[in-house]
Amino acid sequence: LPPRPRIAFEPRSRPPPRPEMKLIGAGFSRTGTISLQEALITLGLPCYHFFELMSKDADLDIWYKYSLDPARSPLPYRTLLEGYEACLDFPICVHYRELMEVFPDAKVILTVRDAEKWRDSLAKIFRTCGWVIVFALVCPRMLKVLVIGVRASFVDTFKMHLDRANWIEAFNRHVAEVKAAVPPEQLLVFDVREGWEPLCKFLECPVPDAAFPHKNKGMSTVQRKILTVVWRDLTDVRFWFRLALVVGSIAALIYAFVHLLI
Numbered sequence: 001l002p003p004r005p006r007i008a009f010e011p012r013s014r015p016p017p018r019p020e021m022k023l024i025g026a027g028f029s030r031t032g033t034i035s036l037q038e039a040l041i042t043l044g045l046p047c048y049h050f051f052e053l054m055s056k057d058a059d060l061d062i063w064y065k066y067s068l069d070p071a072r073s074p075l076p077y078r079t080l081l082e083g084y085e086a087c088l089d090f091p092i093c094v095h096y097r098e099l100m101e102v103f104p105d106a107k108v109i110l111t112v113r114d115a116e117k118w119r120d121s122l123a124k125i126f127r128t129c130g131w132v133i134v135f136a137l138v139c140p141r142m143l144k145v146l147v148i149g150v151r152a153s154f155v156d157t158f159k160m161h162l163d164r165a166n167w168i169e170a171f172n173r174h175v176a177e178v179k180a181a182v183p184p185e186q187l188l189v190f191d192v193r194e195g196w197e198p199l200c201k202f203l204e205c206p207v208p209d210a211a212f213p214h215k216n217k218g219m220s221t222v223q224r225k226i227l228t229v230v231w232r233d234l235t236d237v238r239f240w241f242r243l244a245l246v247v248g249s250i251a252a253l254i255y256a257f258v259h260l261l262i
Helices: 033-042 050-054 057-068 094-100 115-128 134-138 140-155 166-183 195-201 220-234 236-261
Strands: 024-025 105-111 187-190
Touching: 024 033, 024 094, 033 105, 033 195, 050 057, 050 140, 057 140, 105 166, 105 195, 105 220, 115 166, 134 140, 166 187, 187 195
Parallel strands: 024 105, 105 187
Antiparallel strands: none
16 A cells, blocks of 8 residues: 555644733823823833723723622723733722732833822813713713712722812822832833833833824813713613603603692
8 A cells, every 4th residue: 555645734823922911000090191091002002091991881881880899899800901001090090909919010100290280180070071970860881981980089089078188188198109019110100291211211112203192181082082982872772762761750750749739
């Protein structure tokens, strides 16, 4: 019998390694986190931000359940951050200690600014976006965004104290706690006005030719992102069912009240 031809087997290619978290953002919202997100994306680091959370129904559900009952709904950090190499902003920034345990090799960046200007900027968001509460009554996604934001800011950060002095004290206390908790060689305290140099040196990467991004100096970006969430609800047929149910219930209560008076 002729010899059986030998079949050459090519080695099976290995799947590319999944991105691992490289940078944990511990700075509060309104400290340049949107600008920093753009900068990190320019450097090739996919970045998880509150705006990313708002655009994903699965993430909204996870954070919403956690915000209602943290003890019964712990956060699956690896699931939430799969595919990302950096994370910033509320609500993830208040979990920097837990993230350091999950990703021990990641570095930490603490974005800072003048505490009084930060407080005024955050208060401006709450004032200009007060209409969110109205939409939250009938928009389930907007309700989840509102609950997540309230949990991360008013409950976890400000401890339900709304006076100006408490907000500023909470900001300064957080900065001090991060500096004390993170080893100096693992931490960069960063003001976005410093630009590329300290950031790229910290991340050990070359400085890009492009100018450092400076986004969201006003409220337009925040309002636009919130309107995107509202629009997703408006294009959902379930929204109109809920709206009809709410309007019908109010009309029925008014009718019953008037009928009792007559």
